[in-house]
Amino acid sequence: MAFGLSGFVQGKKALRRSLSGIKEATLKCSTIPKGYFAVYVGEDQKKRHVVPLSYLNEPSFQDLLSMAEEEFGYEHPMGGLTIPCSEDIFNDITSHCISFQIQTNSTNTVTGNLSTAHAVAERMLIDPFLPHHRLGLDNGWRSRMVSLGVFGMTNPISGASSSPSLASPLHRLNSCSSMSELKQFHSQIIRCGLSTDNYTMGRLIKFCALSDSGDITYAIHLYNTLPHPDAFIYNTIIRGYFQSESPINSFLFYSQMLHDSVIPNRYTFPSLVRACGLNNGVREGKQVHAHVVKFGFLVDGFCQNSLIHMYLNFQSPEEARRVFDSMPLRDVISWTMLIAGYSQCGFVDEAFQLFELMPERNAVSWNAMIASYVQNNRFHEAFALFCRMQEEKVTLDKYLAASMLKACTGIGALHQGKWIHDYIEKSCIELDSKLVTTIIDMYCKCGCLDKAFQVFNKWPDKEISAWNCMIGGFAIHGKGEAAIELFEEMQRRMVAPDHITFVNLLSACAHSGLVEKGRQYFQCMTRVYGIEPRREHFGCMVDLLGRAGMLDEARELIHEMPISPDAGVLGALLGACKIHGNIKLGEEIWEEVIRLDPENSGRYVLLANLYARAGRSEDVAKVRKLMNDRGVKKVAGFSMIELEGDVHEFIAGERTHPESKAIYGKVNEMLEAIRCVGYVPESDGGLLHDVEEEEMENPVYHHSEKLAIAFGLLKTKPGETIRISKNLRVCKDCHNATTMAANDNTKRKKPNILITGTPGTGKTTTSSALADATQFRHINIGDLVKEKNLHDGWDDDLDCYVINEDLVCDELEDLMEGGGNIVDYHGCDFFPERWFDLVIVLQTENSVLYDRLHNRGYSETKLKNNIECEIFQVLLEEAKESYSENIVMALKSDTIDDITRNVATLTDWIRACAKGVPTVITVKKAVMTVGYTTEN
């Protein structure tokens, strides 16, 4: 790659890079005085020159470095820069650097570079038309002088010369942006007589081979015109092929290089090795490896890292390790690459051993190890490492944040996930579509659909992955209609769906029983969007039809599939057979599924449960025996609950938890309570779960999710949401029990009331009096916004803060879950509907309200707006639109008596709620029933 030193800073960076690799060498460099650096010149590179850092200011010196980087590399094993020119040339360049320095120091301006360089060149090239070799200059050095502006447009062949100019073709080549421009440069170069000069042509070839707007074919064309192309040109084309659509051509071109007797250098191998890795060219890769050894680049870090990468691509971690072990000096890249490679091959423990041995780690290495745990579903270890990382004060970047969000998703750690999301926002980590999708996914899978949708809505540049993720989120939460709505929105916004969109959409239809809609989408997927259905789509359709009891139609669809069904498609039908108790079809399908997927324990469990449902316990036993005989291991089911950032894991029947006695007691209490409302344990649900023998009699009682729920009930406040994550499907019994327990237990123990109305109607006065009477919490949204800065600034026109509704909702979520709140605000459409059990709209007669607002010193415009708002009953309309009309109530608030009466009415209602009976409120003529119940 071109070094392109354009200034001192970059020059210093290059120098730093060149000195950083080898500790030993750095030690040897310690004799170099401060402000100087080492340069090795010429072919044998043994003699060290010590030159001042200020030379890096000098363009001609920068150009020297640039060439050194491009052609030969600049690192010297002893630490320092290697410049492949003759000693004489180096001395001349440095001497003009000295004069440059004197000029710069004396005048404090950077002038005279060109003339100085030219003078140097004149000293060097007494006669510019003498054959180069007599001057000790090869073609490359001549063209380098051209690029330095020394020759300007001089034609060394014809002798026609113009004055030196920086606008030489090679200088301008740096700004070339298209092939047509490049061809113009090429013609100029031909006119300059440099069309066979390797250095000049190498730069043209580099553009053609490596630039985005280049053309590798033209690079080959240029290469073919050269009588003796050098290693740089071969390397460039090898690299160009590596970046092309046919990386294997790199290998073929390398053969050509050898055939032309050009000796490879350390820049030949990295792209060559990576090309072999990309193509899974194991044989070629090994041959290249042999050449790396043969040509003596075994100590070269670049080559070695590429070899590690190649072997990891071949899924040969042992070979990669061998290369790694043989490296005399490993950098952080070598370590990190091997860790990531081990992880991809599933060798997580080996990866961790390496990680522990690393002499130094950067954020990328931490991420590699954390991601390794996440990819292999070892989320707890990912968390532990993350904590260690925080202790070591490693900054969380977006890649680490993404890995940790996935870990949170894996174990349903909503609090941790929220924390990372907040961190991303506060530390201004740049969001991209991928990261946003990971955040949305985390919220969806941790059961926080509202929040997921909020993040989704806020993100302006939604790519298809974000839409798919949100539709998928609605699908797994059984919100089919919402998924469809979102899909339609996507169409309105002209976002083209892909095959994943339809998988999620069909699955949403399946989980919500929307058979007709599902059918329509399945058809329009091909007809309208040209997406051919894949096995996943057929699987969803079979699931959709099967769940709806249309087993024959589902079977028919499988027969009609243009591709052979896989275990997923057949498994969907087997699941439907279990739901609908169709043993005959179930057995038939099971045979087919097991043939395709013999190790999957879930299929055996399904068949056993199908038999169990029909009371065929002998067949259940047969299935169990078959599983044992075939050595099919059941996946152990577990459920997790996150409490205050800690994740607790439960396995069915397990009693190792320190609080297991209390947990089992709570399970019994919970089941006892729901029995009263009709819960009957399913006898089949837990037949094949991992339980101890003594629990066999009633295993469903102690399934992992019930234990997790019981633990949640013990540890959370009444009314708080309990979120459980599970690795397997929830069995029917647990599903029923959870639904009933949720109705019984997770309902707020106290109601929430919203008191709304136009400003001045007495919301705050009423709310405050009601809070005093009931000990409920009064939440004045206006005050909260000010106090916690939940706004987007001040609106001068409206003379109030611009409230940030998302922030307000976030702030209140937990409080509202607990119940017992009186929320006071002159708006109501942005609060979640589920928050409130009663919505009161205060109303005041216009002239009374006018006086109140006037007394407050409202401006005429503000006063007019508010009075109009009251006349048109805007708040009442808004409340009716936002909440069930059953819970919305308008109350008159003209006088102090009205306030007293309203407070008394609402206090009665709250007290009646506490007694747990459906409550009847009678207010003047209006009668409303609020079906709010609480536990005793």
Ligand SMILES: Nc1ncnc2c1ncn2[C@@H]1O[C@H](COP(=O)(O)OP(=O)(O)OP(=O)(O)O)[C@@H](O)[C@H]1O
């Ligand atoms: N029913 C009422 N009878 C007499 N005065 C009232 C009544 N309701 C409110 N007021 C008076 O009107 C003024 C505004 O009352 P309050 O602050 O409670 O209204 P609000 O609806 O909360 O207004 P905002 O939305 O601007 O906060 C207060 O001075 C209060 O004493």
